[in-house]
Amino acid sequence: MMKAVPKRLETGKKRPKNTKQKILVAGRRIFAEKGYSHTRIQDLLKAAGVSPGAFYNYFSNKEELFLELVREAGEALRESVQKIRVQGIKVGNQDELFLVLIDSIRYFFEFVDQNRAGLLILFREQQTSNPIIMDTLNLIISEIHRDLKKDIHTGIDMGMIAVADPGIAAWGVLSAISGVTLAYLNNPKIERDKLIQTLSELILLGLFRR
Amino acid sequence: MMKAVPKRLETGKKRPKNTKQKILVAGRRIFAEKGYSHTRIQDLLKAAGVSPGAFYNYFSNKEELFLELVREAGEALRESVQKIRVQGIKVGNQDELFLVLIDSIRYFFEFVDQNRAGLLILFREQQTSNPIIMDTLNLIISEIHRDLKKDIHTGIDMGMIAVADPGIAAWGVLSAISGVTLAYLNNPKIERDKLIQTLSELILLGLFRR
Amino acid sequence: MMKAVPKRLETGKKRPKNTKQKILVAGRRIFAEKGYSHTRIQDLLKAAGVSPGAFYNYFSNKEELFLELVREAGEALRESVQKIRVQGIKVGNQDELFLVLIDSIRYFFEFVDQNRAGLLILFREQQTSNPIIMDTLNLIISEIHRDLKKDIHTGIDMGMIAVADPGIAAWGVLSAISGVTLAYLNNPKIERDKLIQTLSELILLGLFRR
Amino acid sequence: MMKAVPKRLETGKKRPKNTKQKILVAGRRIFAEKGYSHTRIQDLLKAAGVSPGAFYNYFSNKEELFLELVREAGEALRESVQKIRVQGIKVGNQDELFLVLIDSIRYFFEFVDQNRAGLLILFREQQTSNPIIMDTLNLIISEIHRDLKKDIHTGIDMGMIAVADPGIAAWGVLSAISGVTLAYLNNPKIERDKLIQTLSELILLGLFRR
DNA sequence: AATGAATGAGAATTCATTCAT
DNA sequence: TATGAATGAATTCTCATTCAT
Numbered sequence: 001m002m003k004a005v006p007k008r009l010e011t012g013k014k015r016p017k018n019t020k021q022k023i024l025v026a027g028r029r030i031f032a033e034k035g036y037s038h039t040r041i042q043d044l045l046k047a048a049g050v051s052p053g054a055f056y057n058y059f060s061n062k063e064e065l066f067l068e069l070v071r072e073a074g075e076a077l078r079e080s081v082q083k084i085r086v087q088g089i090k091v092g093n094q095d096e097l098f099l100v101l102i103d104s105i106r107y108f109f110e111f112v113d114q115n116r117a118g119l120l121i122l123f124r125e126q127q128t129s130n131p132i133i134m135d136t137l138n139l140i141i142s143e144i145h146r147d148l149k150k151d152i153h154t155g156i157d158m159g160m161i162a163v164a165d166p167g168i169a170a171w172g173v174l175s176a177i178s179g180v181t182l183a184y185l186n187n188p189k190i191e192r193d194k195l196i197q198t199l200s201e202l203i204l205l206g207l208f209r210r
Numbered sequence: 211m212m213k214a215v216p217k218r219l220e221t222g223k224k225r226p227k228n229t230k231q232k233i234l235v236a237g238r239r240i241f242a243e244k245g246y247s248h249t250r251i252q253d254l255l256k257a258a259g260v261s262p263g264a265f266y267n268y269f270s271n272k273e274e275l276f277l278e279l280v281r282e283a284g285e286a287l288r289e290s291v292q293k294i295r296v297q298g299i300k301v302g303n304q305d306e307l308f309l310v311l312i313d314s315i316r317y318f319f320e321f322v323d324q325n326r327a328g329l330l331i332l333f334r335e336q337q338t339s340n341p342i343i344m345d346t347l348n349l350i351i352s353e354i355h356r357d358l359k360k361d362i363h364t365g366i367d368m369g370m371i372a373v374a375d376p377g378i379a380a381w382g383v384l385s386a387i388s389g390v391t392l393a394y395l396n397n398p399k400i401e402r403d404k405l406i407q408t409l410s411e412l413i414l415l416g417l418f419r420r
Numbered sequence: 421m422m423k424a425v426p427k428r429l430e431t432g433k434k435r436p437k438n439t440k441q442k443i444l445v446a447g448r449r450i451f452a453e454k455g456y457s458h459t460r461i462q463d464l465l466k467a468a469g470v471s472p473g474a475f476y477n478y479f480s481n482k483e484e485l486f487l488e489l490v491r492e493a494g495e496a497l498r499e500s501v502q503k504i505r506v507q508g509i510k511v512g513n514q515d516e517l518f519l520v521l522i523d524s525i526r527y528f529f530e531f532v533d534q535n536r537a538g539l540l541i542l543f544r545e546q547q548t549s550n551p552i553i554m555d556t557l558n559l560i561i562s563e564i565h566r567d568l569k570k571d572i573h574t575g576i577d578m579g580m581i582a583v584a585d586p587g588i589a590a591w592g593v594l595s596a597i598s599g600v601t602l603a604y605l606n607n608p609k610i611e612r613d614k615l616i617q618t619l620s621e622l623i624l625l626g627l628f629r630r
Numbered sequence: 631m632m633k634a635v636p637k638r639l640e641t642g643k644k645r646p647k648n649t650k651q652k653i654l655v656a657g658r659r660i661f662a663e664k665g666y667s668h669t670r671i672q673d674l675l676k677a678a679g680v681s682p683g684a685f686y687n688y689f690s691n692k693e694e695l696f697l698e699l700v701r702e703a704g705e706a707l708r709e710s711v712q713k714i715r716v717q718g719i720k721v722g723n724q725d726e727l728f729l730v731l732i733d734s735i736r737y738f739f740e741f742v743d744q745n746r747a748g749l750l751i752l753f754r755e756q757q758t759s760n761p762i763i764m765d766t767l768n769l770i771i772s773e774i775h776r777d778l779k780k781d782i783h784t785g786i787d788m789g790m791i792a793v794a795d796p797g798i799a800a801w802g803v804l805s806a807i808s809g810v811t812l813a814y815l816n817n818p819k820i821e822r823d824k825l826i827q828t829l830s831e832l833i834l835l836g837l838f839r840r
Numbered sequence: 841a842a843t844g845a846a847t848g849a850g851a852a853t854t855c856a857t858t859c860a861t
Numbered sequence: 862t863a864t865g866a867a868t869g870a871a872t873t874c875t876c877a878t879t880c881a882t
Contacts, residue, residue: 019845037247038339041873051847056874094418124337127392129248155417162419168390168400168408169417175389176382183381190378198378206416207365207379208304209372229863251856261864262857272856439866457667458759461852471868476853514838544757549668575837582839584827588810588820592832595809596802603801610798617794622802626836627785628724629792649841671877681843682878692877 020058022048027065032120036066036128067136070125073118074140080111081144085151094160094204102200108177109184109192116185123182145170173203230268232258234282237275242330246276246338277346280335283328284350290321291354295361304370304414312410315387319402322391333392355380383413440478442468447485452540456486456548487556490545493538494560500531501564505571514580514624522620525597529612532601543602565590593623650688652678654702657695662750666696666758697766700755703748704770710741711774715781724790724834732830735807739822742811753812775800803833 026048030039041062045055059065084104091097112119122140125133149170155161163169180199184190236258240249251272255265269275294314301307322329332350335343359380365371373379390409394400446468450459461482465475479485504524511517532539546561548554569590575581583589600619604610656678660669671692675685689695714734721727742749752770755763779800785791793799810829814820 034339035337040871042871052874053848053876054846056876057845061874127245127334127336129245152417160419161417163411163417164407165401165404168393168405169412171390171393172386172409172412173417175392176386179385179389180378180381182385183378191375194375195378197374199382201373202379202382202416204416204418206412206414207362207371207373207383208414209370250854263859263865264863266857267862454759455757460850462850472853473855473869474867476855477866481852547665547754547756549665572837580839581837583831583837585821585824588813588825588828589832589837591810591813592806592829593837595812596806599805599809600798600801602805603798611795614795615798618798619802621793622799622836624836624838626832626834627782627791627793627799627803628834629790670875683844683880684842686878687841 019048019050019054022050023055023058023065024069026050027069028117028121031066031069032117032124035124036062036130036133063130063132066121066133069118069121070133070136070140073115073122074136076111076115076118077122078140078144080108081147084108085147097155097160098200098204101204102196105177105196105200109181109196112181112184119181120185123178123185141174145174148174176202229260229264232260233265233268233275234279236260237279238327238331241276241279242327242334245334246340246343273340273342276331277343279328279331280343280346280350283325283332284346286321286325286328287332288350288354290318291357294318295357307365307370308410308414311414312406315406315410318387319391319394319406322394326395329391330395333388333395351384355384358384386412439468439470439474442470443475443478443485444489446470447489448537448541451486451489452537452544455544456482456550456553483550483552486541486553489538489541490553490556490560493535493542494556496531496535496538497542498560498564500528501567504528505567517575517580518620518624521624522616525616525620528597529601529604529616532604536605539601540605543598543605561594565594568594596622649680649684652680653685653688653695654699656680657699658747658751661696661699662747662754665754666760666763693760693762696751697763699748699751700763700766700770703745703752704766706741706745706748707752708770708774710738711777714738715777727785727790728830728834731834732826735826735830738807739811739814739826742814746815749811750815753808753815771804775804778804806832 023044026044030043030047034043039062041052041055044062044065045052048055055065059068084107091100122137125137126141128134128137145167149166152161152163152166152169156163156166177199180195184192184195233254236254240254240257243249244253249272251262251265255262258265265275269278294317297310297314301310332347335347338344338347355377359376362371362373362376362379366373366376387409390405394402394405443464446464450463450467454463459482461472461475464470464482464485465472468475475485479488504527511520542557542560545553545557548557565587569586572581572583572586572589576583576586597619600615604612604615653674656674660674660677663669664673669692671682671685675682678685685695689698714737717730717734721730752767755767758764758767775797779796782791782793782796782799786793786796807829810825814822814825
C-alpha cells in the first residue's frame with residue numbers, strides 16, 4: 001500500500017528556520033500554561049508553527065522535549081541560587097547576613113522575572129506521575145535542598161543560626177520561597193519590594209516581633 | 211427433629227456495601243497515588259469492585275468524583291485548621307503563642323496522618339489545568355490563606371507579630387507548612403517531633419539565633 | 421482536559437454478539453487477502469463490523485490476533501499432516517506406499533479446500549520480517565519438516581527410499597507440495613485429481629519414465 | 631621554479647560514484663535483508679550515502695526502485711535458467727539428461743551464490759499485496775514456468791519423461807528448487823554438493839529406490 | 841544534481857462514557 | 862440498580878515525499 005503523496009495545500013509558504021528554537025520557545029510557554037500532561041503535541045506544533053515530522057526530527061517524544069526544558073530551567077535555577085550562596089557565605093554577623101539575604105532574594109526575583117515560564121514548568125510538575133520527570137525534578141530540588149542545608153549547618157557552626165533539624169528547616173525555607181514565588185508568578189501585581197522584605201524577615205526572624 | 215440449617219452461611223460476609231462509598235474509598239486511594247489525569251476510571255472501578263455502569267449512576271463523570279473528593283479533603287483541612295485557630299486566638303503573650311503553635315502543629319500532623327490520601331489529592335493537583343478543579347482548590351487554599359492573614363493581622367494589633375506584608379507572610383507560612391507536610395507525606399521516616407519543633411521555630415523565630 | 425462525550429450517531433443499532441469470533445473470521449479473510457503488514461487494523465475493524473475499543477478488548481494488538489490465527493492454522497496443518505503420516509507409516513511395499521500417498525494427498529487437498537484462508541496466511545508470511553511471527557512460523561514448518569525427514573529415514577531403513585540427504589529431500593518435497601498448494605489456492609481452476617496424481621508421481625517417481 | 635603542487639591530492643579517492651549505482655547497490659542489500667515494506671527509504675539512503683533529494687532524481691518513488699531491482703533479478707534468473715535449458719535440450723537419453731541436470735543445477739547454485747541479494751528480493755516478495763510488484767513477479771515466474779513446462783513436454787515427446795500434467799509438474803519442480811534455494815540462502819551451511827545431488831535425484835527419480 | 845529540513849496524511853492505540861440486558 | 866461489552870473521538874508518532882537552497 002503506497003503512502004499517499006502529501007498534499008501541499010499551502011505551497012509557496014516560506015520554509016521556516018530555527019525549528020528547534022521555535023519548538024523550545026513554544027514548549028516553554030505551553031508547558032508553563034498547561035502543564036505536562038495537559039499539553040498535547042498538537043498544541044505544541046500549532047504554537048511553534050511546526051509540523052509533526054519536524055518536531056520528531058529534534059525530539060523523540062513529548063517527554064524528551066519536556067525534560068530538556070526542565071533541565072534547562074533547573075540548571076538556570078541552581079546557577080542563580082549558587083550565585084546567591086557565594087555572596088552569602090562571606091558575611092560575618094547577623095546584620096550583614098540580613099542585608100545580604102535581602103540582596104540575594106532581590107537578585108533571585110530578578111531571575112524569576114526573567115524565567116517565568118521555566119520556573120512555572122518546574123513548579124507545576126512537582127507531583128507528576130511520570131517517573132523520569134520526577135527523577136529529574138527531584139535531582140534538581142534535592143541539590144538545592146542539600147546546598148541550603150549545608151549553609152544552615154555553616155550558620156549554626158558560626159553561631160548565627162539555631163534550628164532543631166537543618167534538613168527540615170531547609171525544606172521549610174525552600175517551600176516558603178517557592179510557594180511565594182509561585183504566588184508571585186501567578187499574580188504579578190504583588191509588590192516585589194514588599195515581597196522581598198517580608199520573605200527575608202520571615203526566613204530569618206520568623207513572625208515574632210522582638 | 212433437627213432444625214433446618216440456615217442456608218446463608220455466608221451471612222457474616224460483608225453486605226453488598228454502599229456502592230458510592232466503595233467508589234469514594236477507592237477514589238481517594240487511587241487519585242492520591244496517581245494523580246487525577248493518570249488515574250484511569252477502569253483501575254479505580256477495579257479497585258472499588260464496581261462496574262462502569264454503577265459508577266455512572268452516582269457520578270456523572272470522572273471530574274465529578276474527583277471534585278467531591280477534593281471538596282471533602284479541603285473541608286476536612288479547613289476544619290482542622292479552624293480548630294487550631296480557635297485555640298491560637300486566645301493566647302496573651304509570645305511564650306504562650308509559641309506553645310500553642312507547637313500544639314497546633316502537632317495536632318495538624320495528627321490530622322495529616324489520618325488524611326494522607328485526601329491531602330495528597332489536594333497537594334498533587336495544585337497546578338492542574340482543569341479550571342473547575344483549579345477553582346475548587348483555589349477556593350479552599352484562599353480561605354485558609356485569608357484566615358491566616360487575619361490571624362497575622364490580629365497578632366500585629368496585639369503587638370506580638372511584625373511583618374512587612376501580612377498577605378505575603380501568610381503565603382510564606384502556608385507554603386512552608388504545606389511543603390514540609392508534602393515532604394513528610396512522601397517520606398514517612400521523617401521524625402515527627404523534630405518536624406513539629408523545627409517548623410514552629412522557623413515560623414515564629416526564623417533561622418536566627420537570639 | 422475532559423474527553424468529549426462520544427457521539428452516538430447510530431443510536432438504536434443492535435449491540436452485536438460474538439465479537440471475538442467476528443474478529444477472528446474477518447482476520448482470517450483479510451490477512452489471507454492482504455498479508456500481515458498490508459492489513460490495517462481499520463480494515464479488520466470494518467470487515468468485522470467492530471469498533472477499535474472492542475478489538476482491543478480481545479487482542480492487545482494486530483500481532484496478537486495474527487499470531488492466534490497463525491497458530492490455529494499451523495496446528496490444523498500439522499494435525500492434518502499427522503493423520504496422513506499415521507496412514508503412511510503402516511505400508512509394506514512401494515506399490516502400497518504409492519496408493520497411500522495418493523490417498524493422503526487427496527485427503528490433504530480436502531483439508532486445503534476447507535482451510536484456504538488459514539493456509540494462505542501461513543504461506544504468505546513465510547518471509548516476513550517480524551521476528552515473533554517468523555519464530556512461530558518457523559516452529560510450525562520445522563516440526564513438519566522434522567516429521568517428514570523422520571519418515572524419509574524410515575523409508576530408507578525399509579529399503580523403499582533412496583536419497584543423498586534426507587533433510588534436503590524433505591525440504592524439496594515440502595516445497596513442492598506447498599508451492600503446488602499455493603498455485604492451487606491462487607487458481608482454483610486447477611483440476612484436483614490431476615494435481616494429486618502428478619504430485620504423487622513427482623514425489624515418488626520423479627519426472628523420468630521407467 | 632617549482633611546479634605547483636596539484637591541488638587535488640585526494641584524486642585517488644573514489645570519484646563521486648554514480649549516484650544511481652549507489653542506490654541500486656544499497657537497495658539490493660537492504661531489500662534482501664528486510665523485505666519491501668520493512669525497508670525505510672531513509673535507511674536505504676543512509677546505507678547508500680545519498681540524500682533523499684538525490685534519490686528522487688533517479689526514482690520517482692520507493693516502488694520504482696524496488697521494481698527495477700526485481701526486474702533485474704528476474705532477468706538474471708531467467709537468463710541463468712535459459713543457459714541451463716540450452717544445454718539440457720541437446721541430450722539424447724536419460725543418463726545424459728541426468729548428468730546434464732546435475733551440471734545445470736550446479737551451475738544454477740553458482741548463480742545463486744553470486745546473486746543472493748537479488749534472489750532473496752524475488753523470493754521474499756512472492757506474496758506481496760502491491761499489485762504492480764505482484765504482476766512483475768508473476769510475469770517472471772510464469773515465464774520460467776512456461777519454459778519448464780515446454781521442456782517437460784519435449785521430454786514427454788522424446789519418451790524420457792512421463793507425468794500426468796506437465797503444468798503442475800512444472801510447478802512442483804520449480805517450487806522444490808526455489809524452496810531448497812531459499813533454505814540454502816537462509817542457511818549457508820548446507821552442503822552444496824549434497825544439495826545438488828539430492829535435488830537432481832528428487833526431480834528426476836523421486837524418492838523411490840529402484 | 842545534491843542536500844536535508846520540513847511536510848502531513850495515515851496508522852495504531854487508549855479510555856471516558858454509553859446502553860442493552 | 863448493576864453489569865460489562867461496545868463505542869469512537871482523540872492522541873501520539875512514522876515515514877514517503879517535497880522543495881528551497
